[in-house]
Amino acid sequence: MKIDRRDFLKLAGIGSAVFASSLGGLDHLTNRALAAENDFFFVQLSDTHWGFAGPAVNPDSMGTLKKAVEAVNNLKIQPDFIMFTGDLTHVTDDDQDRRKRLSGFRDIIKELKVKKVRFMPGEHDAGLDEGKAFKEFFEKTHYAFAHKGVHFIVLDNVSDPGSTLGEEQLQWLGADLKKQKKDSRIVVFTHRPLFDLYPDWDWYTRDGAKAIEMLMPYSNVTVFYGHIHQEHHHNTGHIAHYAAKGLMFPLPAPGSVPVKNPIPWDANQPYKGLGFRSVEAKVKKAQYAISEFSVKGEKL
Amino acid sequence: MKALKSRLLIYGVVATFIAIAIGGYLIAAENEQVIQITAKRFEYSPKEITVKKGVPVVLQFTSLDRLHGFNCPGLGIRMDIRPGKVNTLRFTPDKVGTFPFHCDNFCGTGHEGMKGTIIVTE
Numbered sequence: 494m495k496i497d498r499r500d501f502l503k504l505a506g507i508g509s510a511v512f513a514s515s516l517g518g519l520d521h522l523t524n525r526a527l528a529a530e531n532d533f534f535f536v537q538l539s540d541t542h543w544g545f546a547g548p549a550v551n552p553d554s555m556g557t558l559k560k561a562v563e564a565v566n567n568l569k570i571q572p573d574f575i576m577f578t579g580d581l582t583h584v585t586d587d588d589q590d591r592r593k594r595l596s597g598f599r600d601i602i603k604e605l606k607v608k609k610v611r612f613m614p615g616e617h618d619a620g621l622d623e624g625k626a627f628k629e630f631f632e633k634t635h636y637a638f639a640h641k642g643v644h645f646i647v648l649d650n651v652s653d654p655g656s657t658l659g660e661e662q663l664q665w666l667g668a669d670l671k672k673q674k675k676d677s678r679i680v681v682f683t684h685r686p687l688f689d690l691y692p693d694w695d696w697y698t699r700d701g702a703k704a705i706e707m708l709m710p711y712s713n714v715t716v717f718y719g720h721i722h723q724e725h726h727h728n729t730g731h732i733a734h735y736a737a738k739g740l741m742f743p744l745p746a747p748g749s750v751p752v753k754n755p756i757p758w759d760a761n762q763p764y765k766g767l768g769f770r771s772v773e774a775k776v777k778k779a780q781y782a783i784s785e786f787s788v789k790g791e792k793l
Numbered sequence: 794m795k796a797l798k799s800r801l802l803i804y805g806v807v808a809t810f811i812a813i814a815i816g817g818y819l820i821a822a823e824n825e826q827v828i829q830i831t832a833k834r835f836e837y838s839p840k841e842i843t844v845k846k847g848v849p850v851v852l853q854f855t856s857l858d859r860l861h862g863f864n865c866p867g868l869g870i871r872m873d874i875r876p877g878k879v880n881t882l883r884f885t886p887d888k889v890g891t892f893p894f895h896c897d898n899f900c901g902t903g904h905e906g907m908k909g910t911i912i913v914t915e
Contacts, residue, residue: 586901620899654899655862655873692866695897753905 531641533573534773536565536607537682539719540739542617543601544594545583550742550755553763558601561740561769566606572771573640575607578719578737579615579651579684588622595630611638615684615720616651624652635662637669643678643774650685650698657699667707678774681708681716686736688729691747696721705729721747722755723766738768826850832874832896833857835903843912846886854880860898865911867892874898886913 541558551557565575582594595618602610612631619627624634634649646669650658658666673679681687687701698704708714714732722739723746742755743766759765826848831838833856844850854863856876863882864871867890872882896907 584902584904616899621901651899654860655897656899692864693893693895695864695895699897 532773532775533641534570534771535640536568536572536575536769536771537578537717537737538565538575538740538769539578539737540580540615540722540741541577541598542580542583542739542741543598544585544590545741547742547755549757551758554741557740557764557767558598559604562602562604565769566604568771571607573607574609574611575605576682576717577602577610577612578682578717579613580617580719580739581612581615582618583741584617584621586621588626591618591622591626592629595626599630611647613647613649613682613684614651616654616656619649619652620654623654624649627652635665641774643680644673646679646681648681648683648687648704650683650687650701655699656685656695656697658701658704663700663703663707666704670707670711673711675710676712679708679711679714680774681714683716683718685720686718686727686734687716688727688734690721690725690727690736694747694753696747705732708732717770717772737770738766740767740769743767824848827853829853829855830863831855831857832861832863832907834859834901835896835907837863837894837896837907837909840909841912842909843914844886846889846913846915849883849885852882852884854882856880859900861900861907862896862898863894864897865892865894868911868913871897886911889913889915 538561541561542554543558545551545554547554553560565572581598582591585591585594612627614624614627614631614634618624619634627634633647634652635647637644637646639645646666648658648666649662650656653659670679683698685698685701686696687698687704689701690696709730709732712731716732716734717737718734719737719739721736722742722744723736724738725734725736725747727734742758744753744755756766826844828839828842828844828850830842830852832854842852852863854861854872854874855878856874859876861874862871863874868884868886868888870882870884872880874880890913892911892913894909894911896904900907
């Protein structure tokens with residue numbers, strides 16, 4: 494499976510129209526039909542942080558998610574499904590406020606035309622109550638599903654406040670992977686990076702190496718995650734890991750500044766560093782295994 | 794009489810071992826740098842710690858509210874800071890420098906700002 498990434502800065506187009514540079518990807522996708530019947534694409538949105546307030550960072554904190562929903566709805570071809578990779582809401586210490594924010598988020602994304610929408614928590618949603626409130630709204634925090642020949646695995650590395658997957662989930666992952674062929678097309682969604690991106694900023698998963706080790710025997714694995722509010726690509730062996738932009742505020746590049754703080758809003762370039770992503774999955778061309786037989790039916 | 798002598802000998806050997814052990818502990822304890830740190834939402838106190846390279850360090854953490862974490866990737870040390878007990882971490886710094894540490898158990902709205910620094914001097 495080849496996965497093409499198309500990152501859209503559609504929000505910029507809706508705002509002050511400063512950033513339209515990435516819309517070429519959108520045109521590319523929408524001006525033609527998907528090449529093969531089983532080709533498809535999905536949209537990844539991440540780190541919407543509904544409930545965040547900080548005018549210096551995002552003066553449109555109440556409107557950004559709505560704009561993203563509108564932008565996705567305006568795609569000429571709608572994705573097969575939409576995946577939210579965590580931090581749907583911004584953290585609050587109050588349990589009831591957390592539920593209000595989850596409810597507010599859900600009300601906004603109900604406007605999406607695509608009804609096949611999947612969710613996973615970030616630590617802001619689930620880190621203080623081990624995912625209790627999140628599950629009330631979106632049920633499971635880790636699960637697997639299949640779509641057009643691709644096996645998708647959603648891993649939860651945030652409900653444990655210590656950012657571990659935990660032995661129970663790792664065993665579940667192992668059992669799920671056992672059902673797959675070594676060359677199965679596998680896509681993994683997580684919130685935090687599974688690898689040690691930058692531990693000083695807590696950009697890692699404490700036992701992520703165990704999950705990567707379990708995935709390593711499979712030849713066709715790609716990981717999409719959020720958490721770091723910027724695009725990032727890294728390979729662990731043959732496994733590619735792609736981080737997505739956020740939809741509330743961008744963060745600096747790993748280790749680029751002494752202190753990790755949100756990048757302030759640039760009035761000259763509103764929504765800079767924010768956006769969402771589509772991922773187009775192309776199925777392999779048909780391959781034929783040819784065997785020759787004699788007239789007696791013996792395999793040659 | 795012979796039995797009494799044997800018993801006294803055994804007592805003597807045991808007493809000697811105890812004395813050596815206590816002495817060794819005291820010497821080690823004198824050389825250790827013991828630092829008490831409290832953790833609460835969303836700060837450590839003290840948040841800047843200075844220690845000497847090559848001298849054993851004992852960090853004694855106490856949480857005043859909930860589960861916190863201590864993670865100093867630069868020195869390769871971490872531990873959970875559980876409330877209701879003293880959480881002790883021993884290490885011997887083997888390099889000079891300034892090493893940031895942070896809470897790595899998500900603890901709330903100010904979690905991102907819960908951090909500090911260990912300064913290791915010669």
